[in-house]
Amino acid sequence: MARYLGHLAGERGLARNSVLAYGRDLRRYREYLTACGLFSLADVDEAALGEFAGALRGGDAEHPPLAAASVARMLVAVRSLHRFAQREGALVEDVSQPVRPPSPPRRRPKALTVDQVLAVLVAAGGAAPDAERAVTEPAEEASEPGEADARGAGATQKELAGLAEPAEVVRRLRSAALLELLYGTGARISEAVGLDLDDLDLDQVTASVRLRGGNGRDRVVPLGRCAVAALSQYLSRGRPALASAGSGPAVFLSRRGGRLSRQSAWSALRTAAEAAGIEGVSPHVLRHSFALHLLDGGADVRVVQELLGHASVRTTQIYAQVPADQVREAYAAAHPRELEPAGVGPADQVPGTGCPALPPQPSRLGTGQLV
Numbered sequence: 001m002a003r004y005l006g007h008l009a010g011e012r013g014l015a016r017n018s019v020l021a022y023g024r025d026l027r028r029y030r031e032y033l034t035a036c037g038l039f040s041l042a043d044v045d046e047a048a049l050g051e052f053a054g055a056l057r058g059g060d061a062e063h064p065p066l067a068a069a070s071v072a073r074m075l076v077a078v079r080s081l082h083r084f085a086q087r088e089g090a091l092v093e094d095v096s097q098p099v100r101p102p103s104p105p106r107r108r109p110k111a112l113t114v115d116q117v118l119a120v121l122v123a124a125g126g127a128a129p130d131a132e133r134a135v136t137e138p139a140e141e142a143s144e145p146g147e148a149d150a151r152g153a154g155a156t157q158k159e160l161a162g163l164a165e166p167a168e169v170v171r172r173l174r175s176a177a178l179l180e181l182l183y184g185t186g187a188r189i190s191e192a193v194g195l196d197l198d199d200l201d202l203d204q205v206t207a208s209v210r211l212r213g214g215n216g217r218d219r220v221v222p223l224g225r226c227a228v229a230a231l232s233q234y235l236s237r238g239r240p241a242l243a244s245a246g247s248g249p250a251v252f253l254s255r256r257g258g259r260l261s262r263q264s265a266w267s268a269l270r271t272a273a274e275a276a277g278i279e280g281v282s283p284h285v286l287r288h289s290f291a292l293h294l295l296d297g298g299a300d301v302r303v304v305q306e307l308l309g310h311a312s313v314r315t316t317q318i319y320a321q322v323p324a325d326q327v328r329e330a331y332a333a334a335h336p337r338e339l340e341p342a343g344v345g346p347a348d349q350v351p352g353t354g355c356p357a358l359p360p361q362p363s364r365l366g367t368g369q370l371v
Contacts, residue, residue: 001026004084015213017190025077028063041085042092049078049099072101109288109319116278117183117289124272125176125230166241167255173238174260175268177230178252182269182283184227186290186308187211189283193260196249202228202235213309221307291319 005023008014014022032052038044053075059065066074082096112120181192191211199210200223207223223231235251244257252260266283273281287308294304305316 001030001081003088004081007084015190022077022080025074026081028074029078029081041082041090044082044095046095046098049075049096052078053099053102068102075099075101109292110280110285111289111292112278112281112285114293116276117286117293119276120269120272120278120281121176121179121183121226123275124172124179124268126172170238170241171268173230173234174242174252175272177227177234177238178260178265178268179272179286180227180230181209181223182286183290184224185209185211185221186287187221188213188287189262189265192283193252193262193265195251197235197251198249200231200235200251202232204228211309217309217311219306219309288319291316295319 001023004026005019008022009016009019029052032055033039033044033048036048036051038048053071056063056066056071056074057068079096079099079101082091082094085091086094178192181187181195182189187209188211191213194212195209199212201208202223204225207225207228208220209223210218210220212218231251239251239253242253242255242257247253247257248259250259252265254260254264269281269283269286273279291304291308294307295301301316301319302313304319305313308316310316
């Protein structure tokens with residue numbers, strides 16, 4: 001296992017978080033084999049692998065049952081380990097290949113509505129008690145360009161001035177900037193906290209951010225005006241209050257001046273979601289929402305693929321699936337046999353069906369040609 005994880009990090013260049021995920025899955029596999037009295041991959045046969053998959057689905061006293069997607073992910077890690085061991089000469093035969101991971105149903109990822117996202121962003125900045133007030137109040141309080149645009153994502157000068165603790169002002173500015181960035185760019189949480197100052201371009205015309213994905217796949221994503229406004233306020237008023245001699249170029253800083261951790265960033269989102277009264281919010285749900293809202297707004301799936309940093313468009317296409325209720329509505333609204341014209345009598349119906357007959361269709365072949 002140690003050699004395989006080293007191979008993933010050193011030779012295949014997987015991101016650190018991906019290697020950690022493989023390690024967690026393989027430790028679970030090792031625990032299962034040890035409990036079964038199997039202490040070498042050479043002792044494992046196809047039946048043992050099948051029983052391991054069944055144990056994952058059924059769960060035990062220490063582990064809850066896993067969904068099909070989680071079982072599939074774990075079996076992929078196990079099969080990769082066996083394949084690596086065979087290539088390295090540690091195994092004569094790879095018994096894992098006949099074991100196929102279950103195919104989980106392909107559903108649209110969970111996402112928030114636009115109104116729900118707006119409510120979370122408003123709560124992060126503490127601009128108003130509800131989304132409606134945040135987006136409808138006049139902008140006379142704005143004292144610099146872009147501040148009015150951030151009213152839905154961060155507190156105004158007047159509201160922030162009324163706070164007793166300056167630390168709370170800084171926290172709200174940071175949370176608003178972080179969440180606007182996550183939703184405005186579809187960034188992963190690790191990409192957001194890993195940002196350096198040089199990665200940001202806050203010019204009104206060319207505003208963008210360079211995100212460093214796994215496997216060295218960097219991408220440049222445009223920044224919308226709300227994200228630019230929130231980041232500008234944080235960088236001018238929030239970050240200087242957090243910065244210390246050892247802060248370095250990190251954009252998002254912790255209270256002690258170091259780079260903000262993934263856990264602290266997650267906590268900022270959770271706090272905003274709780275304040276907004278919305279459940280089931282996570283950084284990846286914001287990423288899903290970013291993708292789905294773009295596609296629902298008419299963006300091309302290939303463009304969304306580039307913005308998300310997916311290596312294959314097949315990964316992005318899961319967002320493009322149309323929900324079943326929308327399929328039924330579109331069918332009922334567009335199919336000729338579902339559109340019953342007013343005043344259809346028995347003479348106009350198809351015999352024995354009670355369904356209206358289609359009106360005569362003009363020929364597309366031209367005069368004198370048989371249809």
